[in-house]
Amino acid sequence: GEGEGEVVWSAPMSIEKGVGKADGMFTLTTPNSCSERNLCMAVNACPGPFSHSRTVTFRNQFCVINAMDQELSLKQFGTSEKTHPNSDPYTKIEPGGKAFFHWTDSSLPKEMMFKAHNSGWSTGAIPIDKIGGVAVWLPPVAWSPVFGLEPDKFTTAHVEIKLADESHDAMINI
Numbered sequence: 001g002e003g004e005g006e007v008v009w010s011a012p013m014s015i016e017k018g019v020g021k022a023d024g025m026f027t028l029t030t031p032n033s034c035s036e037r038n039l040c041m042a043v044n045a046c047p048g049p050f051s052h053s054r055t056v057t058f059r060n061q062f063c064v065i066n067a068m069d070q071e072l073s074l075k076q077f078g079t080s081e082k083t084h085p086n087s088d089p090y091t092k093i094e095p096g097g098k099a100f101f102h103w104t105d106s107s108l109p110k111e112m113m114f115k116a117h118n119s120g121w122s123t124g125a126i127p128i129d130k131i132g133g134v135a136v137w138l139p140p141v142a143w144s145p146v147f148g149l150e151p152d153k154f155t156t157a158h159v160e161i162k163l164a165d166e167s168h169d170a171m172i173n174i
Contacts (some may be wrong), residue, residue, distance in 0.1 A: 015043045015054055025061055029106070036106045038062065060100040062128060066093040068157065070117040074101065077125035078108040101128070114138065119155050126159055133160040 038061035079089035111125035119138035
């Protein structure tokens, strides 16, 4: 059975090379939890005398790299300490650091929000499954939409979403 703390197995995956057969993404879930982990699988032939064997590599799907000069926090859009009291819905990344990102709540939109050390949460959410760049406004800590927009008080952060290389241990870099 699927008791508490057990991981649910993914669907079977082929390790045969070919279009739509080997490389791909899959999701792991845990019973009694709304979180999900997105992973990627790559299958390659081994070199030389081992060419009839294959290496199967699993990586995280999303890696967030902090290129700012201050700590960066991120969360899935719609999550908060109130909606997820038994877990920390925030991921913190030191300047120059990286973190793997997984969804806190699979029922919420697959979008993320950012917050720098001295700012509030970004004024919009970003879908991180779309490759490309976007600018995000990080408002002052005590800002409210009631105050109106005062662009000179906001921090602008450029967020770039790109396919990762193997050195990042992920498929998509943010």
